[in-house]
Amino acid sequence: MAKKVLIVDDEQNIVISLEFLMQRAGYEVAIARNGEDALEVVGQFRPDLVLLDVMMPKINGFDVCQKIRDNPDLQNTKVIMLTAKGREVEVAKGMALGANSYVIKPFSTRELVAEVQRVLEEE
């Protein structure tokens, strides 16, 4: 059975690429346009991995990550954070809040797909 990936980003153009790439890599994909949507979809879709953008209006990626980690039903959901902010303190914060990986934009698509695969195989 195909693994499920939820893409959370408010930018349409990156969502199109990510969706195509994830589908071609053989994953079942769902999309959320902002933090609020993401928290709703994550409960229904039950993804194995969330590709989570940090900078979003209303609820940002850090808050979404913290809420996912606080939910006992979602303990096995992996989170990869994507951000245009490449500062060390943000990476430290994301990792401390429970992200499995942190990818800084712009990224190599090949490496991103490899990273998704690696995180999903992690115990």
Add this chain to the structure above:
Amino acid sequence: MNRSQFNYLIGLSAFFIFLLGIISGLGFLWWMTAGSSNQMLNTEALSSREFLFIGLMLILLLVVGYFLHRAFKAYFFTVKELAEQMTLILSANPTHRVQPEGPSEVRQLGQTINAFADRFQSLLADDEAKILKARAQLEEERNRLAALVSELAEGVLVCNLEGQILLYNSRAKQLLSSELDKPVNGSGSGGFVGLGRSVFGLIDYDSITHALEDIGYHLEKESIRPVSNFVTSATNGQLIRARMVPVLDQQKELTGFVLTLEDITQQSEVSTRRDILLQSLTEGTRASLANIRAAIETIEEYPEMDEERLEVFRKIIREEAEMLSEKLNVTISDHTADLRSNWQLDPMLGSNLIWAIRRRFEEKLVIETSVEYEEEDLWLNVDSFAVVQALTSIMRQLKDDFDVTKTTLRLKRTGRIAALDMIWNDAPVDQETLWVWQNQASIADGEGFPLPLKEVAERHGGEIWCQTDKETDKTYLRLLLPTTNPKPAWHVPIVQANSRPEYYDFDLFHQAGQKPELDDQPLSELTYTVFDTETTGLNPAQGDEIISISAVRIVNNRLLRQEVFDQLIDPQRSISRASREIHGISPDMLKGQPKIEQVLPQFCKFSEDTVLVAHNAAFDMRMLQIKEAALGVKFINPVLDTLLLAAVVHPNQQDQSIEAIAQRLGVNVFGRHTSLGDAIVTGEIFLKLISLLAEQGIETLEQARAAAEKTYYARISY
């Protein structure tokens, strides 16, 4: 009529009554001893011979009385006046000479007094020459220091522990002073830089006490770099970067501090603009580049994709490239907008920061605080004041709302950043509450910081969040702060107060604070604002207004001519001809001058915490007080009047005008009837009066006020 004249009249009357009594007694005795047969005869004869006798006796009495009065006037009163003038020569004006007049003995006495005065004056001149020579050397060094300090591009303030300014340079005055032509709010913006004034009226109190605590920590640890840096807003709105260095006495006890000040308002704006430009360029382009790169790599990775999908990716690339160009244009043209103030961060030992936070928690909040370090010499790049204040306000919320009484402060390094944790247990606080606290500024009991912790973190380029450790059930607030490499330690020359006695008014180091119980303080140790007003007329109750107000300060028995307040005021009404002739101020001179609403609050601030002195103060005070309610200011200062004090010192001199008093006391009169000229002359008279009052045992403010109240002139009221 003064007391000695009154005593004299009583004495003279008693003498007359006594003589009358003796004469009547003698007459009565003679009448009784004449025998009863003759008494009838005597009664009849009384109308002729005896009445003549009584009349002659009365005339004799009047003649004796007249000569007695002449003798008293010539000897008693003249000698008393001579004595007063001798005291004047001795204590205030050695150039004063008596006018030898009256009987030859008194003239001789007068001449002798003048001869003594000549000798005394020449002895004084010799002494003075020696003192002047000694002082000249001191003055030269002092001037050298003053020139050195005045040439500095930075502002310099030297203060004692009470915060009183002992030395300042013109750059400091320029940086910190308020200006009259700037818009003034009710309380007046900014303050006045001056000797003996409080630094707390110019620079934020908490910033200075924090820096002093920091220095105290350095001294306790015998640090070789007992210096504290901070950035603060001056009360006039300038952003100031300050560096505090301690002044120690020979026992190495802290007796004061030196502040060097630099205006970084503009510097800060420039660096903020650069930061924003850089940030918007990096973050903005990263996202677009990511989208372009993802689209291109997808096309390359899957060359077999259909035309329709290929067109979608081409469109993404086109759109994102256009957006990127647009973003660059907008960023470059708009980067001056949306400014935010910036802080200068300073290297500080992590343990020092923790110590400051702990001290604040324990002293202000009574929170039991323990400390955990992984590295003793971890250097941070921080604004320690901002961090301490923001964390204290969170801890205050924890204490008030969740009864937290204990905390642990932990500092550890993770790569190039440091994590500062504030840990507590047994009081789970939900994320939402903490989120609200982090985002709101908290000011309670006049303590706190106007920026929320989240913004403090952002301005450090750091982050803040809250987490609960599930294993230990402890909640902690983590603040990420930038680390830095320690600068090589360098020695700061410590100013030894005793080795440099030539510093201006350094005696103030040992002076009691100005505020508590002024009444018991010696007159020579108080700080005064000597002032004078010129007005449109003499009837404040009928609408006469102040057109000029000037003042000069006396600190440590020294008239400070460079610290003056001198301001013309537009009275918005006409000026009476009579008063125009006195002060020579014409309506033309007052056009465009500030109004009383602007000037009086400034003057109130200028005279804050000092004793007000004026000649005929009742009038000037009335002019000020009549405006108090309308302008929301209040002159609560104690007041002394040189007119009344001169009458206390010389009760027998009739003329108590400024000119007459100045002449008696040997004060040069210049610029009379300009309010600044009058204020300066009044100030010099007052200094002479202080020593004359001391000879009468009047040494404190309370004694001076009580003596003045007793004098006749105190009854004049406007």
